Amino acid sequence: MPDTFPDYTKHLQLVMDAFINSNKAQKVTIPKNNKYLITDNIYCIQKGYFSIYMKHGERLMAYYEGQAIFGLTNYYTDPIYFYIKPSRTCTVYTVTTEEAQRIIAEENLYQSINYVLATNMARFFRIYEKTIGPNNYTFIRLLLQELNQASDEIKSSVTVASYIIKRSGLSRSYVMLVLSELRKGDYITMKNGKLTGITSLPERF
CATH class of the missing domain: 1.10.10 (Arc Repressor Mutant, subunit A)
Known part of the structure; x- marks a missing residue:
């Protein structure tokens, strides 16, 4: 079973463009090898290569390449804190969960959001699956x-x-x-x- 679904890239781009083009989006530059904490906002990474670590214990979860959106579940549940560390300087765009929800409703992006959430869930399930091996x-x-x-x-x-x-x-x-x-x-x-x-x-x- 693949971690991504048909048309995922198209839907990811739709959501990312909508968030980044908001006049309330904030642009943050993360220097190479610097830690950047993912908290209670929505985070859009257009491109890059970075590692993802748990906040506590600094356990490496995965290496990630390309576009990514983190924090979409923050509107519905308590935030899950983790941090990323880019292998080269990268740019992150952030919007608040309230602003993201407004954009999703106004531009009717619910289907696209489902694609992104489902793909993120599948990827993190694959990560978790590896941690419960028998030995x-x-x-x-x-x-x-x-x-x-x-x-x-x-x-x-x-x-x-x-x-x-x-x-x-x-x-x-x-x-x-x-x-x-x-x-x-x-x-x-x-x-x-x-x-x-x-x-x-x-x-x-």
Whole structure:
């Protein structure tokens, strides 16, 4: 099952354009590698590559590329706080939940909002799904597969060990042991600590 739905990009762009073009939208520039807290507003990111962290514990949730809108559920529920850290300077446009609700009603964007919310929910479900694996190795295996499917920019920006440790919370010694054994068995290939390929991964370790 894909994380995005047909016409998602079109609907995302409709919502983003409507929010950004509001005369009440605020433009914020986030320097490279600076933390930016997502709180109780609506946040529009037109493009970029950034990591998403939980507010407490600084647990890495995911790496994200491209356009994104965060905070759409804030109008209906208590805000979920997390922060993003861009790999290069990026621009965020923010509007209040009240302004967003006004725009949605005036421009009849309810269908488009549903597309964005459904896609965000599917993506975060995929993130959560990986955290409930039956054992530590299964978690590492899933994260290796995820990283292998990521863009070259993501793979070249982070070491395999760092990616797994920040996502899983597993000990560095255990992660390094698993990676070492997988390399010895020619299951994975790495260069300068970065993942370059996966031939296959054993089901068990």
